[in-house]
Amino acid sequence: MKRIAVLSNAIPDAWFAPCGVDVVRRVDYARDAPVPVRAGVCAHLAYLPALLEDVDGIVLATSCDQMRRGAEWLGNPQRVFLFDVPSAPCDALLALERVRLERWLAEGCCVVNLTAASRREKSGGLPPHSILQTPTSRPLSIGIIGGHFCGDPASVHHLFERQGVGIRLWGCEGGENLGDICQRPNDAFYTTLNNIIRERNLAGLVVVRTTWCDSWRAAFVRIQETAPVPVTEWVSDGQHAWQPFPDARSATRLEAFCELLAARNQTIGDAAENGISKN
Numbered sequence: 001m002k003r004i005a006v007l008s009n010a011i012p013d014a015w016f017a018p019c020g021v022d023v024v025r026r027v028d029y030a031r032d033a034p035v036p037v038r039a040g041v042c043a044h045l046a047y048l049p050a051l052l053e054d055v056d057g058i059v060l061a062t063s064c065d066q067m068r069r070g071a072e073w074l075g076n077p078q079r080v081f082l083f084d085v086p087s088a089p090c091d092a093l094l095a096l097e098r099v100r101l102e103r104w105l106a107e108g109c110c111v112v113n114l115t116a117a118s119r120r121e122k123s124g125g126l127p128p129h130s131i132l133q134t135p136t137s138r139p140l141s142i143g144i145i146g147g148h149f150c151g152d153p154a155s156v157h158h159l160f161e162r163q164g165v166g167i168r169l170w171g172c173e174g175g176e177n178l179g180d181i182c183q184r185p186n187d188a189f190y191t192t193l194n195n196i197i198r199e200r201n202l203a204g205l206v207v208v209r210t211t212w213c214d215s216w217r218a219a220f221v222r223i224q225e226t227a228p229v230p231v232t233e234w235v236s237d238g239q240h241a242w243q244p245f246p247d248a249r250s251a252t253r254l255e256a257f258c259e260l261l262a263a264r265n266q267t268i269g270d271a272a273e274n275g276i277s278k279n
Contacts, residue, residue: 004105005051007148008061009177010085015098019105024055025174030152030239042066043210043237044148048074059101061085063182064147064215088184140261141200143169145178145193145223146208147216150238155245163258168200172208181219190226197229203261205231206254210238230264232257 004016005024016023027047032054034046048070052058057079060067071082081104086093142165144156149172157167171178171193178196179189197205205227209216224231234254239245246254 002056002105003054004057004059005055006059007067007173008059008063008083008085009173010061010063010180011059011083011101015101016105019102021105027051027174029150030245034150034238040212041069042212044150045070045073047150047238052076052079057081057105059083063180064213066212085180085182087182140164140203140258140265141166141168142204142206142261143167143171143193143197143200143202144206144208145169145171146173146234147210147213148173149208149236150210151236151245152239159246159251159254160258163255163262165203165258165261168202169196182215190222193223194227197227202229203265204229204257206234206257207231208234208236211235230257230260 001020001022003022003024005027006013006016007027013023013025029047032047032050034043035049037043037046042064045066048058052074058074059081060071061083062068063085068082071080074080081101083101084093084097142160144167153170160167170176178192180186181189183189196202205223207216207220207223209220220231220233232253234246234250236246236250
């Protein structure tokens with residue numbers, strides 16, 4: 001069975017089921033070192049050459065210019081497909097792109113990557129990242145959202161656990177699909193996000209982006225304005241084998257955010273307790 005890395009939540013798994021394809025959503029970016037990229041290029045692209053060695057094909061989306069650039073940069077149309085996501089909701093255009101995708105799966109990506117198959121056989125395959133669900137009993141829970149997360153989610157969970165904070169929403173690519181921030185209008189994304197914040201009683205949000213990600217840089221401002229909880233930004237360009245993850249600067253920033261949430265939670269709890277005692 002062919003293994004295709006689908007790097008956009010805008011493309012549903014159901015489309016691949018009739019084609020007999022194993023869809024890879026959660027990529028183990030920490031396993032391979034990124035290749036050097038020049039300034040202005042999204043750090044996520046640096047991991048794509050190694051990913052292409054482990055799968056039979058990659059599906060990118062035109063949701064952002066960086067992914068479009070990534071398809072051109074890899075220069076392998078037989079094994080890299082660029083899905084044209086309409087800038088505004090349009091079922092007819094999506095149906096046409098789905099047909100083109102199915103044709104590529106049947107024809108363009110018809111040859112199994114023997115190198116990848118051999119590597120998977122020796123290593124036992126790529127272990128998918130487990131997006132851990134935090135028990136609802138934790139006093140504080142947060143959501144982490146953003147584009148492609150080029151690090152180790154388990155390390156992030158452990159960092160927050162040490163601060164007494166759980167992660168109840170993983171909304172980066174490959175995790176829960178909150179909608180497409182790049183579509184216009186994108187009001188549905190913010191409505192879905194704020195509904196989840198309330199339903200899961202999240203205390204805060206962490207918005208992750210790479211240095212050159214203009215889409216999430218702009219989205220962060222509106223999320224900060226509209227979210228009913230504190231929001232912080234985390235700029236992360238991935239993980240290198242010789243460095244800890246998160247790096248010391250990011251870890252300090254995230255720990256300070258946890259302290260802010262804990263203090264805010266205490267204040268809210270004290271106010272509620274005082275209100276009850278007065279009544």
